Structure formats: structure tokens, C-alpha cells
Amino acid sequence: MSKQILILPGDGIGPEIMAEAVKVLELANSKYSLGFELSHDVIGGAAIDKHGVPLADETLDRARAADAVLLGAVGGPKWDKIDRDIRPERGLLKIRAQLGLFGNLRPAILYPQLADASSLKPEVVAGLDILIVRELTGGIYFGSPRGVRELENGERQAYDTLPYSESEIRRIARVGFDMARVRGKKVCSVDKANVLASSQLWREIVEEVAKDYPDVELSHMYVDNAAMQLVRAPKQFDVIVTDNLFGDILSDQASMLTGSIGMLPSASLDTNNKGMYEPCHGSAPDIAGQGIANPLATILSVSMMLRYSFNLGDAADAIEKAVSLVLDQGLRTGDIWSQGCTKVGTQEMGDAVVAALRNL
Ligand code: NAD
Numbered sequence: 001m002s003k004q005i006l007i008l009p010g011d012g013i014g015p016e017i018m019a020e021a022v023k024v025l026e027l028a029n030s031k032y033s034l035g036f037e038l039s040h041d042v043i044g045g046a047a048i049d050k051h052g053v054p055l056a057d058e059t060l061d062r063a064r065a066a067d068a069v070l071l072g073a074v075g076g077p078k079w080d081k082i083d084r085d086i087r088p089e090r091g092l093l094k095i096r097a098q099l100g101l102f103g104n105l106r107p108a109i110l111y112p113q114l115a116d117a118s119s120l121k122p123e124v125v126a127g128l129d130i131l132i133v134r135e136l137t138g139g140i141y142f143g144s145p146r147g148v149r150e151l152e153n154g155e156r157q158a159y160d161t162l163p164y165s166e167s168e169i170r171r172i173a174r175v176g177f178d179m180a181r182v183r184g185k186k187v188c189s190v191d192k193a194n195v196l197a198s199s200q201l202w203r204e205i206v207e208e209v210a211k212d213y214p215d216v217e218l219s220h221m222y223v224d225n226a227a228m229q230l231v232r233a234p235k236q237f238d239v240i241v242t243d244n245l246f247g248d249i250l251s252d253q254a255s256m257l258t259g260s261i262g263m264l265p266s267a268s269l270d271t272n273n274k275g276m277y278e279p280c281h282g283s284a285p286d287i288a289g290q291g292i293a294n295p296l297a298t299i300l301s302v303s304m305m306l307r308y309s310f311n312l313g314d315a316a317d318a319i320e321k322a323v324s325l326v327l328d329q330g331l332r333t334g335d336i337w338s339q340g341c342t343k344v345g346t347q348e349m350g351d352a353v354v355a356a357l358r359n360l
Helices: 012-030 045-051 057-065 086-097 112-117 166-181 198-212 223-232 246-255 296-308 313-328 345-360
Strands: 001-010 036-040 068-073 101-109 129-135 147-150 154-159 186-191 218-221 239-242 265-269 275-279
Touching: 001 012, 001 045, 001 218, 012 036, 012 068, 012 296, 012 313, 012 345, 036 086, 045 086, 057 086, 057 198, 068 296, 101 246, 112 313, 129 166, 129 246, 147 265, 166 186, 166 198, 166 239, 186 198, 186 223, 186 246, 218 223, 218 275, 223 239, 223 246, 239 246, 265 296, 275 296, 296 313, 296 345, 313 345
Parallel strands: 001 036, 001 068, 068 275, 129 239, 186 218, 186 239
Antiparallel strands: 101 129, 101 265, 147 154, 265 275
16 A cells, blocks of 8 residues: 655745755665555645645644654745744744654764864764654643733733643653663653753653663763753763753754754654654755755755654665765755865756766
8 A cells, every 4th residue: 555745845945955855765765665555735825825834734644644744844024024933933833743753852963074074073973873852742842821911010022832741751761761772772861850840850750760771771860961062071961851842942952053954954753753753954045045955954854754764774874874875975055065075966967876876
């Protein structure tokens, strides 16, 4: 039976990077007879322009019916001034919540060829391989009440809520420990338990879950220290498990260790490993339309999709190998370029990965 993949390119550089990822996916599909059927739809600003909302019900239904979703990025200045409740990012939050995609996997791996592109010294980042497991459907991005109210003195006050239930913490902690088991067997849980009530419960539940994983070493770290340690000695980490807000920030920070956010893929999984796959970066309006965006994070998201949703480890390995071969050839988009390498555009980079994969 064929497997359905819904493609949602989004806005800004989204369509540019997605075109390259789809080329790679289509080649893998035919080369390895994977039986995928691809369909396309809109999300974010493109959906606002077409439907008036950032995620139409019909698109959500198609995402529910699909076996996996591949997404580019959403947002841009064109939609910055519209009502907060229908901003492009709301479409993204809605699809994650409605599909129950609570487990966000964000690997930060430094390709040895890119050691020079990192802003840290090569010896600090060489061999870096961290997995950030971020809770994705709870916490302050979804908590209510939220809004803006007027105080007695007439001044406006904005407020958000950061709720976490035991079950939400338990299931993301399990993802972290399960991942650590097949990696370096170390989990660092990041919180702010010295200040936040939600973090105190977080720490308590993570300790409970750890009892089921005696083979995995657990440590705790406050988020401010984690931010510092990530740039001081990032190789001390194996798996970092953390909440939605902290994970959002730390994973962007970790991306720079690897040279560029343009290299970082992500997977967002539900309890059955159905997933949505997307690059960690946004729609990069500053470079949209110029054909210079790095498509590798989206191409590597395809490889994560094959690995986690379809259990196709060999095909996933092949895509990652093709990316590595292209880096060996010295081809670099502007964000990862360094002296002595050949600067290429989005399409050339995609074509090079396709050629490398074809020859494997
Ligand atoms: P961004 O990730 O879009 O860009 C940050 C910087 O990284 C920019 O200088 C950009 O040019 C660069 N960059 C990002 N991806 C790149 C790539 N593939 N190749 C080369 N350079 C790349 O973050 P931002 O500027 O804070 O946000 C821009 C828009 O994207 C906003 O509307 C924001 O809300 C949205 N956003 C969307 C997502 C998402 O869809 N998942 C995530 C973050 C931000």
C-alpha cells in the first residue's frame, strides 16, 4: 500500500528549500521503491492569502490522513501586522497540537567538513553530536489564560501561563530516555526548578521516569547554566530533554555550534511515531527569493522522516551520506561557506545531493 506524504512548503525560503528536498525525496522514492505518494498544500502566510487562515480545516484533514508531513517554514513581514490569532505561526502551532506532535527531536551534529563554519574553536565542537528533545505541544506557547489586560492605573499588562501536567512531562521524558538508550546513554534534563513551579514538577517526574532506565545516566541543569555550557563545553551533552520554550531557544543556540541553522533538521512525533519533519530555521525573509538559502536542513529532514516514521534506515543513511559527499566536494551555500570552498545556490546544492545519491 502506498504511503502518503503531505508537502507544506510555507513562506519565504520555504518553497525554495522544499523544491530541493522534494527532488531528493522523489529520487529516493524511485531508487529504493519506497512507494510514497506526494501531495502539496499551503500553510502559514500562503494559507492566509488563499483561505484567510494560516491552517485551513481541509489542510489539517489532509495532514491527519497522511502518514507523514514535510514542512518548509512559515511567516514573514507581509503578515506581521495581522491579528495575533491568525498569524502564520499560529498555523504551525495548530498543526503540531492537532496532530499531537509532542516530541520534537532536534539533532545538532557537526559535519567534520564544517568545523571551520562554527563560531566556536574546532577542538570545542569537533565530533559534536547532541540530540535536543523538546516538548512541543505544552507549556507557555499553549498555556491559558494569556493576553493583555488593563491595570487599575490604566497601564496595559501582558501575561502568559506556563502549565505542565505530569503526563505531558512523563511522555517527553520517556522519549528522551529512549533516545539516549540508543545513543550515548546520558540524559540532561534542563529546567528552571530554582524559580518555576512547572520546573519543580518537571524535575520530580523526570526523576520518576529515570527509575525505568537504570542504564541511562540522568543529570539536571538550570537553563541559564545549560545555555552557558552549550558554548563552553558542548560535547558534555548527549541527549538534552527540556520544555517547549527552553528547547526552542537552546536548539537555535546549538545550531550555531554546527555552523549554521541551515544545517539542522527536526522531527516532531506523536505517540505512534507519525511525524512532521521540518528544518529548525524559519522562513528567512532577509534572503527569500534570492536562491541562496541552504536546503540541507530540509533534505536532512527527509532523511529523519524515512528513519523515524517509516523505519527506512538504509535509505535515510544514503541521503545523509549524499549530503556528506557534497560537503566533501567543497560545495557550500553562503551560510556555511569558508575560504577555499565553492559557493553555490539553493538549486545547485540540491542538484549536487541528487547527483551524489544517484551515484551511491
Ligand atoms: P530565521 O530562522 O528565518 O532566520 C534567522 C537567520 O538565519 C536569518 O539571517 C536567515 O537568513 C538565516 N537562515 C535561516 N535559514 C537559513 C537557510 N536555510 N540558509 C541560510 N540562511 C538561513 O528566523 P527569524 O529571522 O527569526 O524569523 C523569520 C520568520 O520566520 C519570522 O516570521 C518567524 O516567525 C518565522 N519562523 C518560522 C519558523 C518555522 O516555520 N518553523 C521558525 C522560526 C521562525
